[in-house]
Amino acid sequence: MMKVAQHLWFEKDMEAAVGFYTSLIPDSAIHWVSALPADSPSGPGGSVKIASFTLGDQRYMAIEAGPLDPFNHSFSIIVECETQAEIDQLWDALKEGGSTEQCGWLRDRWGVSWQITPKRLGELMGDPDRDKATRVAEAMLGMVKFDIAGLEAAARG
Structure with a gap:
């Protein structure tokens, strides 16, 4: 079965943001946070962080991988x-x-x-x-x- 989740790209402080959001919304949780072990276009192994979390009944993924596109009203x-x-x-x-x-x-x-x-x-x-x-x-x-x-x-x- 397919699963759908929203994805947020943070320039920095992803863990702080995800922790803050899950503390505010009831029935929310951080499922895991990990550093990407391999080198990527965003940096050397260990410099990019990823997370899985829920806010209420919605699934999210997040990445901290430096600047790309800033958040805007489109999401x-x-x-x-x-x-x-x-x-x-x-x-x-x-x-x-x-x-x-x-x-x-x-x-x-x-x-x-x-x-x-x-x-x-x-x-x-x-x-x-x-x-x-x-x-x-x-x-x-x-x-x-x-x-x-x-x-x-x-x-x-």
């Missing part, structure tokens, strides 16, 4: 949260040393893009009352970190 990790407390906790931890953006996006200190979203947003945006969904979308577009109470207020009109 992001979306975390769907049940509560405002979960949003606040993840947001505050991940933005440390990084930057925040509109619509629940942030970039962590390693440059990885994240979207910290409330589960409730999808429910409100999918409401059959399109006027309600439009109000929620407009409120969302005005937020940096998502505020569930603000989204609910927009839905009510």
